[in-house]
Amino acid sequence: MSKIYVIHENSEWTEHLFKRLEELELPYEDWNLVKGTVDLTSVPPEGIFYNRMSASSHTRGNRFAPELTSAVLSWLEHHGRVVINGSRALQLEVSKVLQYLELEKYGIKTPKTIAAVGREEILKAAEAFGSKKFITKHNRAGKGLGVQLFTSVEALQNYIDSDSFEEPVDGITLLQEYIESPESIITRSEFIGGKYFYAVRVDTSEGFELCPADACAIDDLFCPVGEESAKPAKFQIREGFEHPIFEKYERLLAANDIKIAGIEFIQDKEGHIYTYDINTNTNYNSEAEANRGIYGMLEIAKYLGGELKKLEVTV
Numbered sequence: 001m002s003k004i005y006v007i008h009e010n011s012e013w014t015e016h017l018f019k020r021l022e023e024l025e026l027p028y029e030d031w032n033l034v035k036g037t038v039d040l041t042s043v044p045p046e047g048i049f050y051n052r053m054s055a056s057s058h059t060r061g062n063r064f065a066p067e068l069t070s071a072v073l074s075w076l077e078h079h080g081r082v083v084i085n086g087s088r089a090l091q092l093e094v095s096k097v098l099q100y101l102e103l104e105k106y107g108i109k110t111p112k113t114i115a116a117v118g119r120e121e122i123l124k125a126a127e128a129f130g131s132k133k134f135i136t137k138h139n140r141a142g143k144g145l146g147v148q149l150f151t152s153v154e155a156l157q158n159y160i161d162s163d164s165f166e167e168p169v170d171g172i173t174l175l176q177e178y179i180e181s182p183e184s185i186i187t188r189s190e191f192i193g194g195k196y197f198y199a200v201r202v203d204t205s206e207g208f209e210l211c212p213a214d215a216c217a218i219d220d221l222f223c224p225v226g227e228e229s230a231k232p233a234k235f236q237i238r239e240g241f242e243h244p245i246f247e248k249y250e251r252l253l254a255a256n257d258i259k260i261a262g263i264e265f266i267q268d269k270e271g272h273i274y275t276y277d278i279n280t281n282t283n284y285n286s287e288a289e290a291n292r293g294i295y296g297m298l299e300i301a302k303y304l305g306g307e308l309k310k311l312e313v314t315v
Helices: 015-023 065-078 087-093 096-105 119-129 153-160 245-255 286-292 296-314
Strands: 003-008 028-032 047-051 082-084 113-116 134-138 148-150 173-177 185-192 195-203 235-237 260-267 273-279
Touching: 003 015, 003 065, 003 296, 015 028, 015 296, 047 065, 047 296, 065 082, 065 087, 082 296, 087 096, 087 273, 096 113, 096 245, 096 273, 113 119, 119 134, 119 153, 119 173, 148 153, 185 245, 185 296, 195 245, 195 296, 235 286, 245 260, 245 273
Parallel strands: 003 028, 003 047, 047 082
Antiparallel strands: 113 173, 134 148, 134 173, 185 195, 185 260, 195 235, 260 273
């Protein structure tokens, strides 16, 4: 019998999906690729293969999970299997350089970005921003990994010379112009089946940790029992929100055979939009979804079930 195979390296981020697949009584199998082998002379099983490999796998001790996944995806695609978010999605997931070039290719504006390898080269690249604020980030990142805000080259020098400097896992540090939002928010747009699903308003006033997954959430330890904070939630679904840029996003996703993704953008005080992240291992915030009665993992499960049904009809 054909199944839905879920390829990943983090069980905390697949738990909700598995529950939804079970709820819909869809057959599935867990392919955790923290480690494993690929017999290139073997034939893959029949089914739908959904890739959820994450760029931040190395932060959980799974340094080579993306490389193993790349081998598995190539093997599956070689045999003509139906792969949701295949090799091209993985390439973009682990490289913001590729993401920005692809975004610009489809007329989607990105912040000025310079890729650098080597501490002296990072400092030299920072000079290109003059007196403007800039940020550093890792090329292979996720969860805002390695993001630091600087107001001068001297401040960057102090950071690079300190013990807190984070060496990127692939050696590539990105320096990027700092886009300031008047409201200190960014918007994350979610796509399922290659189509716009909903958008989330994310409060960035407390920093750059933007992972929406429940496993990334940090509870407010200072909130007394029985009381609720008056501050708005960090993640809020923007009900009925539409924007012309979503059409460009859909064209980009279609061209790269990406069916499920989250794409983030920020708007400056002049109203200009800058897109800075494509996340093909998208997660959802349960509190934000419960407040609106809309559920991403349920929709993904339905989508995968539909793809499995189409496959069974053709086999």
